[in-house]
Amino acid sequence: MNTFIGCRKLMLKSSNSCLTFTLKRGKFKMKNKQETISKFNNCDRALENFDLYYKPVYGERWPSIRISLLTAKKSCVIINNFVTENEYGDTFSDLGAVDILELARKRQTAYANKMNKTNIKQSSLDQADVLRNVSSDQYASQEDNYSNVSEEQNPVYDSIISETDRKNLDLFMPAQVVYSDHMEQRIEEVRQSIYTPQDVKVDIVQPAPVSLSVDLTALAFPPGDVNMFPEPKTQNRGGLLCHFMLDASSILPVLALDLHAGNRLLDLCAAPGGKGLAALQTLKPDQVLCNDISKSRLNRLKSIMRLYVPDEHRVRIKTTLRDGQKFTQQEFDKVLVDVPCNTDRHSVLDGGRNLFSPARIQERIGLPKLQTELLLSGLQCVKVGGCVVYSTCTLSPAQNDGIVQSALDRLWRETNISVEIEDLAEFRHIFSDTLSFYDSCRFGQLVIPSLSKNFGPMYFCRIRRIS
Numbered sequence: 001m002n003t004f005i006g007c008r009k010l011m012l013k014s015s016n017s018c019l020t021f022t023l024k025r026g027k028f029k030m031k032n033k034q035e036t037i038s039k040f041n042n043c044d045r046a047l048e049n050f051d052l053y054y055k056p057v058y059g060e061r062w063p064s065i066r067i068s069l070l071t072a073k074k075s076c077v078i079i080n081n082f083v084t085e086n087e088y089g090d091t092f093s094d095l096g097a098v099d100i101l102e103l104a105r106k107r108q109t110a111y112a113n114k115m116n117k118t119n120i121k122q123s124s125l126d127q128a129d130v131l132r133n134v135s136s137d138q139y140a141s142q143e144d145n146y147s148n149v150s151e152e153q154n155p156v157y158d159s160i161i162s163e164t165d166r167k168n169l170d171l172f173m174p175a176q177v178v179y180s181d182h183m184e185q186r187i188e189e190v191r192q193s194i195y196t197p198q199d200v201k202v203d204i205v206q207p208a209p210v211s212l213s214v215d216l217t218a219l220a221f222p223p224g225d226v227n228m229f230p231e232p233k234t235q236n237r238g239g240l241l242c243h244f245m246l247d248a249s250s251i252l253p254v255l256a257l258d259l260h261a262g263n264r265l266l267d268l269c270a271a272p273g274g275k276g277l278a279a280l281q282t283l284k285p286d287q288v289l290c291n292d293i294s295k296s297r298l299n300r301l302k303s304i305m306r307l308y309v310p311d312e313h314r315v316r317i318k319t320t321l322r323d324g325q326k327f328t329q330q331e332f333d334k335v336l337v338d339v340p341c342n343t344d345r346h347s348v349l350d351g352g353r354n355l356f357s358p359a360r361i362q363e364r365i366g367l368p369k370l371q372t373e374l375l376l377s378g379l380q381c382v383k384v385g386g387c388v389v390y391s392t393c394t395l396s397p398a399q400n401d402g403i404v405q406s407a408l409d410r411l412w413r414e415t416n417i418s419v420e421i422e423d424l425a426e427f428r429h430i431f432s433d434t435l436s437f438y439d440s441c442r443f444g445q446l447v448i449p450s451l452s453k454n455f456g457p458m459y460f461c462r463i464r465r466i467s
């Protein structure tokens with residue numbers, strides 16, 4: 001292959017070779033196939049996976065979600081309640097930030113009025129029937145959404161196999177051996193990535209209105225405003241930091257916990273501690289047990305708590321370094337199960353420790369099982385009458401509704417624990433000024449990234465234990 005012709009760039013392709021010649025300042029640089037392909041990095045792998053599994057589900061919304069995922073996300077700030085005379089709320093308001101919980105309260109009043117009118121119109125119908133119809137309608141539309149991603153004779157399923165071929169299975173080792181192992185893993189990955197709705201014996205009930213903690217102050221810049229908040233500063237007295245930043249959608253699972261004074265909260269996968277700290281800022285829980293399996297991440301959580309919570313309040317926080325799957329003691333009023341997941345944003349933007357690295361395929365394949373086990377542990381640990389909030393930061397239906405479905409199915413078959421799912425659709429209405437939602441989840445709610453409201457993804461679902 002030493003053909004030279006006087007053009008600046010020549011791509012020579014044949015059925016079994018692909019060589020690129022690039023003329024650089026009069027010299028040839030020859031890249032072989034392997035070099036060209038290795039430019040396909042872990043972020044590309046993640047994006048390819050999302051195109052494959054999310055596009056059929058989110059349809060027309062996918063291009064907008066995709067570009068938002070690839071764009072810098074927005075943050076909100078939570079004002080640290082443990083700092084006395086914290087004036088940062090006013091400073092941020094002067095910069096144009098708005099109190100997103102105040103906006104939600106206003107929407108909630110309007111929503112309650114609207115619902116009252118609807119209820120009067122439907123007064124002759126049994127409320128349970130109304131809810132059942134709503135859920136089955138949702139289910140039907142969900143089935144439509146997912147019907148084109150079912151596993152058998154599925155174009156997506158087929159295409160991934162040829163994709164595998166295309167991405168060169170022989171990059172690592174002799175093709176014959178690795179091809180079959182790798183192929184099996186890929187098939188398993190496809191199986192794990194597709195959510196097929198099934199009949200589950202669970203009621204979806206209408207809960208009391210969302211309780212918007214008056215003690216929590218969260219500010220964000222309005223839609224389309226991409227201003228950034230300044231880094232938190234230490235307050236002179238007490239040495240605590242005055243505010244912390246997090247994705248505004250992360251507040252929703254915390255609010256969904258419906259924390260009351262005196263509650264004992266288990267944060268099963270707690271590190272680095274954003275949601276746990278937000279839960280403490282509601283000033284409601286009496287005790288928060290923050291657990292994580294990773295020592296380094298738990299240490300980070302401890303230092304964050306030290307930076308924000310004074311000694312006299314920190315006694316309410318306990319930390320444990322345990323496998324969340326092993327928790328069984330039924331001693332908590334509320335449990336947050338914020339599981340490890342595809343972490344969509346991180347996966348498409350950070351090529352470093354990326355879940356889509358080929359070396360982590362087993363971990364990726366194992367996620368749904370781990371997520372199901374963690375949710376089942378949470379459900380075992382919560383007292384009767386208490387609730388579990390399951391949350392993720394992925395758009396993957398298999399890791400969202402799919403996990404709730406499989407955990408509830410196992411709960412029904414393997415235990416005598418009874419639960420109900422609480423329909424949290426109200427969140428969609430009351431946070432519509434700040435966040436964009438996908439409205440066709442079957443069990444939970446899903447915040448989707450959009451360019452003007454670039455928060456999320458965040459899925460959350462509340463399950464109440466009734467026996």
Ligand SMILES: C[S@@+](CC[C@H](N)C(=O)[O-])C[C@H]1O[C@@H](n2cnc3c(N)ncnc32)[C@H](O)[C@@H]1O
Nearest residue numbers: 269270271272273274275293294323324338340
């Ligand atoms: C999405 S992150 C949690 C984020 C955290 N809730 C927050 O708001 O900052 C998931 C966490 O689960 C932890 N984890 C993974 N497997 C676990 C297990 N088997 N038991 C407990 N924690 C686990 C990870 O170390 C990671 O810190």
